[in-house]
């Protein structure tokens with residue numbers, strides 16, 4: 001080894017596309033008042049999977065070209081795809097859990113592992129139903145959508161007895177884009193010689209929003225009954241309801257309210273985090289006859305970013 005140097009390495013395969021058809025439906029979730037979401041049929045269970053192997057025992061591959069402890073990333077890709085066929089669960093968290101345990105059981109060369117999943121969103125196509133004039137969801141045709149999507153990351157290690165342990169996790173929903181035309185303010189901020197922004201008691205607020213959550217107890221998202229599982233769809237709907245209802249003084253104020261509402265609705269969560277981008281458009285012209293009719297266009301390309309983590313006190 002090179003004297004006086006230390007190394008941190010990881011290697012793996014990113015963005016392994018998995019399209020499992022007829023996975024087990026997600027059932028048994030607890031309904032919430034903010035959402036009509038009742039479960040997923042999982043006719044098409046589609047995710048991109050990242051595998052990251054961490055540890056020290058493959059360092060000789062870097063320092064001496066010794067690959068004897070290297071599992072080819074190509075084999076990792078094949079492993080993930082084969083496990084997808086055997087997968088009997090219903091959620092991305094359960095799939096990552098299966099992968100983590102099976103990888104560490106199969107490969108003694110792997111010390112630690114981080115696995116991530118990114119939803120490839122598809123929506124059931126609406127087609128005419130049996131009765132004249134009725135429409136319903138196709139059971140066979142899906143339209144790829146490019147809107148917000150769920151994510152999850154699970155990290156695994158071995159304990160002293162060699163058993164696999166889940167050591168960290170987070171779940172999330174990223175790339176929401178929400179535009180509220182009225183009912184948001186931003187005023188009474190610091191004013192000095194650099195201030196050009198007008199005070200606005202009512203502004204159209206356009207935010208890009210990512211939200212992440214962690215559970216108190218991993219059994220809440222791994223147990224097969226799903227009664228304490230928090231589906232991204234419910235989080236999505238709850239955040240929309242809060243934005244719809246709440247008249248905010250700022251994005252800071254809005255994400256704080258969203259954090260409070262999420263932790264109150266889901267007692268099984270330990271922490272929620274937000275990253276919001278301020279994409280509010282500039283007012284260009286307003287109607288002379290109707291106050292609420294206005295035209296907005298894109299602002300200067302730099303955008304504000306607002307972050308928040310809300311944790312339960314322990």
Ligand SMILES: O=c1[nH]c(=O)c2[nH]c(=O)[nH]c2[nH]1
Nearest residue numbers: 186197249250251252278304
């Ligand atoms: O909600 C907002 N928070 C800010 O911190 C900020 N700063 C700014 O210029 N506009 C806004 N809006």
